[in-house]
Structures are given as structure tokens and as C-alpha cells.
Amino acid sequence: MFTGRSNSLPVAASVSRAILPVRDYDLEATLTSGQVFRWRLRERGWEGVIGTRWVRLAGGRDAIVVEAASPTAVWDGLREYLQLDVDLGAVLAAFPPDAPMRAAIAACRGLRLLRQDPWECLASFVLSSTKQIVQIQQIIALMCERYGQPVAVPPGHAPEFGFPTPERIAACTEAELRGCKAGFRAGYLRATAQRLASGEVHLAGLARLPLAEARGCLMGLPGVGRKVADCVLLFACGFQQAFPIDVWVDRALRQLYFPRRRMSPARLREFSERHFGPYAGYAQQYLFHYMRTMRGGRE
DNA sequence: AACCAGGACACAA
């Protein structure tokens, strides 16, 4: 048992290992494509925390090597998180066969969508507004360090922490959250955490609602507009039609589909809902990653 | 050194 908080770090007795055969799985693209913010590359492996478990993933394409600080390296939650049962070929085949999508597929083949914890995803994207991905990573790392529960790590490994619960964030002062560099987002996050902690809103049931209804529920939370709501719906609730439009995707749509025509945001949204099909969310992620990785990112 | 970042919100007009 653990006797303290920070001076008795949980250390696993051993590290277990397993190999997951996969097809068309680009770990790097998947973990760095801005859908999740806690994975870090260390000695050719991606280290992160899923729920309460520290995990290290390596390889990709044809096999993923899993190391975990628990008796079993692979558990159901991991398979769900990695979405191993998704047939990527079928997803890509359902994309519209236009030039932009072909280019995006060629550039990002193997990019996947994860199935994340709704609260961690929601909190992450409340913190994401007008922040670069590296800064979002830093804010979240600070919050986990300060307010998350320590998780078991391999012997000799630096301490790692789970994502702070809604209750813990709700108990923070706004100043404490600002201390994690959250800026004006601190108030939003705290207020949203309080709504969840009080039981007014439940994220667990969202996946079973109709898309519009789930979206409406999320958008009722402080700091959650259309874009953040769509991120949560897509990355955590399994709505593969959700199509979050941020500055990059907005730019992708304008440059790749409507060069020199003025399109209002509403018309762009309308187009995105009609054009990209049942896996629109995947298409969106391909466009996002394509735009961010081509030509060094900026324009 | 300006410019911009996986936006939301209150308030115009």
C-alpha cells in the first residue's frame, strides 16, 4: 500500500509486455495529431497514462509493442482506446474520392482516431482554445502533476499521474488553475468540472444519445462551444460523423475546396456535413494532420 | 518582433 502522496511513489513490481498485431496503424501520426495531449516520445517509445495505468507503446504499422506497469500488458480498455477493431481500409474507402482527400490519405495513411475518456477529452479541449498543441500539452502536464493521482510506474521511472478527476478540479481555486498556465480558460474548466462533480451532467450517457442532443448537452457547459463539443463527440463518444472545425480545418476547407470564393462559416459547416460521409470525423482528422504536417506547418 | 494558436462569450448592429 501507499502511505503518502508524493514521497512514496507507486512502483510496479515488474513490467509486463505484449505484442499487438495491427494493420495500417501509424502510432506517431495518431498520438501527435492533436486529438490527445499526454503522450511523450522517449527512447523510441510513446509513454502515456490511460486511465490509471502507465503505458508505453512502440512500433506501429504492423505491430504495436505494449509495455505496462501492471500484471497484464493488454486489457480491454487498451484495445478500446486504440480502436484496434476499426477497419481503416473501409474508413478510407468511404471518404469522398476528391483530390484533397486523396492527398491527405497519401500523407497520413495509418492515422487513427482513439476512443478517449470523455472527461479527460472534454477538459483538454476546454483548455485548448487559442493555444498551440505544445502549450496545451504543458498545461495538462502541470495539472496532472499537481492534482492527479500517482500511478504505478516501472522501477526507476519518473513519477506519472492520472488525469485529475472532475471533483479534484472543481475543488481547485481559479488561481490554482491559472497557476497551471490555463489563463482565461481556468474559469471555464472549473465551472464545467463543478457541473459534472455536482451530478447535474453525466458524460457517460452521451454516446447513446442522438448526435444533436449529445452536442446540445455539451454546449450547455461553460467554455464548450460547437468546436469543443464536436471534439469530445468524435474523440470520446464515438460519433464518427462529428466534424470539429478549428482554424486548421477551416483553412483546409477554404484552400482545398473553395479557393477564391467567399464562404461564410455557416456555409462551410453545411458543406462539411454534406460532403464527407459517415466517417466525416476521420476525414476531418486527416485534413487537420495533413495541413499541419505539410510545409512545416505555418503559412 | 509581430503574428498566431484545435475558441467561447457577451454584445453590438
Added chain:
DNA sequence: TTGTGTCATGGT
């Protein structure tokens, strides 16, 4: 409904 200012912070 659509447009503008504001909100922090730091990477590029």
C-alpha cells in the same frame, strides 16, 4: 443571424 472585442500566454 453575422460581425467585433476581449480574454492569457508563449511558440515560431
